[in-house]
Amino acid sequence: MQVNCEFYEPMGEILPYIKNLKKELPIKDEIYMVKNLT
Numbered sequence: 001m002q003v004n005c006e007f008y009e010p011m012g013e014i015l016p017y018i019k020n021l022k023k024e025l026p027i028k029d030e031i032y033m034v035k036n037l038t
Helices: 014-024
Strands: none
8 A cells, every 4th residue: 555655545445345346347257359450
Protein backbone atom coordinates (compact mmCIF):
# COMPACT_ATOMS: atom_id res chain seq x y z
CA MET A 1 0.00 0.00 0.00
CA GLN A 2 1.39 3.39 -1.00
CA VAL A 3 0.21 5.62 1.86
CA ASN A 4 3.11 8.02 1.27
CA CYS A 5 2.01 8.69 -2.31
CA GLU A 6 0.55 12.18 -2.80
CA PHE A 7 -2.25 10.73 -4.97
CA TYR A 8 -3.29 7.97 -2.52
CA GLU A 9 -6.96 8.05 -1.52
CA PRO A 10 -8.48 5.49 0.85
CA MET A 11 -11.26 3.55 -0.88
CA GLY A 12 -13.09 2.26 2.19
CA GLU A 13 -13.43 -1.26 3.50
CA ILE A 14 -11.55 -3.90 1.51
CA LEU A 15 -13.68 -6.96 2.40
CA PRO A 16 -16.83 -5.89 0.46
CA TYR A 17 -14.59 -5.06 -2.52
CA ILE A 18 -12.97 -8.52 -2.46
CA LYS A 19 -16.34 -10.29 -2.13
CA ASN A 20 -17.72 -8.35 -5.11
CA LEU A 21 -14.56 -9.01 -7.11
CA LYS A 22 -14.98 -12.77 -6.61
CA LYS A 23 -18.54 -12.51 -7.97
CA GLU A 24 -17.56 -10.41 -10.98
CA LEU A 25 -14.51 -12.37 -12.15
CA PRO A 26 -15.08 -15.23 -14.59
CA ILE A 27 -14.73 -18.75 -13.16
CA LYS A 28 -12.48 -19.85 -16.04
CA ASP A 29 -9.95 -17.84 -18.01
CA GLU A 30 -11.27 -16.59 -21.31
CA ILE A 31 -9.35 -17.73 -24.39
CA TYR A 32 -9.09 -15.31 -27.30
CA MET A 33 -8.15 -16.27 -30.84
CA VAL A 34 -6.03 -13.72 -32.70
CA LYS A 35 -5.96 -13.66 -36.49
CA ASN A 36 -2.60 -13.27 -38.16
CA LEU A 37 -2.88 -10.18 -40.37
CA THR A 38 0.23 -10.86 -42.49
